[in-house]
Amino acid sequence: MSFFKIPENKFPSFQERAQFVFVWRITIGYAFIGLLLSVFTFIQDNSLFNYYLVAFLISLIGSYLLRSLKAYKEVAIVFYFTLAAIVSFAIFALPEYLHLQEALWMVVIILTSFFTLGNRWGIFYLIVNTIVYFFYYNYVFKPNAHFIAEISSNELFVLSIEFAIAMFLIGFVMIQYGVLINQAVKKTSDAYDELKAEKQIVEFQNKEKTILLQEIHHRVKNNLQVIVSLLRLQSRELKSEEAKETFEDAITRILTMSLIHQKLYQNESLMNIDIKDYLNTLIKNLIDTGSVDKNIIFVVNSTLKSVSAKSIVPLGLIINELVSNTIKHAFEKSGRIELTLTPGEGGDFKMTYFDDGIWKENIEKTFGTQLIDVFTEQLDGSYEREIATIGTYYHFELTDEVIM
Template identity: 35%
Template structure:
């Protein structure tokens, strides 16, 4: 018997989708059960002490609430039945005002208040506002036309009508109090569950933060080791080039060394950066250009002009960009400058047409062997541009200008 009562008064619903639906379902069921008991008692009292027509309307409301309560208990769905019995409740509060004459309707306003509160708490604000407007209109109309008659009826209540009215008022206040208590209880339960969820999220956040720190350290170590390995390759290439006598072969080794250095510098900057997925572009372009100019030891001064409005870029894009610039700067230093005065290399890296980027490279000289067919450097630049899924435009007169347009590739 105790288990049966527990299952009726404290059921466990299995199909709640989220906490809000869970709390509304629980509140709808408990309120429906409480209303069914309260209205049932009121119906019996009205049949005994009051007018049978009023008691019959109350009995209809009782059966409506009872059916809704059973439906909620069996299905775990609350929205449709609560809307239906709220509508029937609103009608039950309103019809007696205009159809049952010579009867006291003093407490109908309390039942309207219950109807409005229940709608706000369980169904939602839109329904609550709707019922508020409806009851405000009907109550105002009734008092405007029938207030004097109602006051006269209240002054001439029989003893039985007075008892029924007292009980009716007591039940109304009990229901309003229960609504408030359940609402507060539900809010406290919600705060408790929210705090529990926040504690769980904080624990998960701490775990993820620790894992991210470990991964950051690991990635920095990887970039550091890759940089060291590339520096070893650079050293080996330089040592090997010392055994060569052919000037063309030495130049080829030197070009290969610069390509490796360009990639090594990327990993060095990544290792030093706080954000391992992106590279500070302006700083890298300046260091790469300066190192290349210094390494060729051309014997004349070369001015560098770098304009860059892009703060950072991902690793998948910067590697081909670095190799392209390495080829372009190397070719300028080797082939472009016949007149050693006013030697200028200009690099511009800007946003272009929204998400795209444009790299503009030009120098103040005229290449001795521009766009030579079969040139490995030019073939490499075209291949790297294709890797960027970009387009290249080359002008060689009156000055050499490379324009490469591409969309930065996201790192995965």
């Protein structure tokens, strides 16, 4: 009985494994029915005995090849084609029979072809069946109608048995297809449940990591605030105004980085920061702390939605130096600052900084401009300074890892 056991297969997809089982069960089904009809037609001394015997042997060979080769598609193509040839030959070789049952055999072949080999082969056998019966009814049936009308009761009994078995086989095919569909639905449902459970685990882990990272950014921000407080306390003991100014510059740079961590732990996404919101807050803070007695207006224009957390630090420090230098060296009582960011190609973006002030001194060799050079290099970028009749422009071409 081990021969009738479904052979093991190692096809990668469930669909291929199910189709292999389907073809196996169909070949076994054909073999069983072929044997049954061979015995029955032999006892009845019916002319169809030889055809059913051949169909039985072909089914056994197909089952053996499936077990040994596992190449179900190739076996199915040869198996279905041979059965269709046997049925077609029987239709034209035995004109004295009413070949209704052969039509049912062809229907079985068509159905199994659709289910196991796809639409192309199903349509092929559908066309073959149509052509065979077109020629049968137009060129074979009519000239032999008088023989068909004289069918004996014994032949009618054989015909009824064949018809019933063929109908049973159609039902068997549909049942097997239903089993295949149910298995597919169960597999899909199990896979969905598994993916849903894994998704919940990943979401929970992601939430934990997000909370942890937010807490880290919050603590870093607090630590930077402590450093700022210490620097301010230390600056009170300084006598030199130049030293106090240097301390104040250091404090603003630390506050710039602190603001980044504040925005990160307030943001739902820790990967990117809303660049326009960050720059508005940064420039406003710089103006509020650095120009108490000056009326400065600023505008931030950005079609760049966000910048990666890695790039925001050097970018923020560049803008910190630009705005700080403008407040100190370009504006006396009032002025206007305009910052524009636009995405470029790939991971590049452009930034234009403008102020309408009149610079009191050359700042090209100051520590602040050296920092601008360093941070621009960190962003794999370049810039140039343009002095116009109405103010000063800085044109930057920078690179970001993530442009949204």
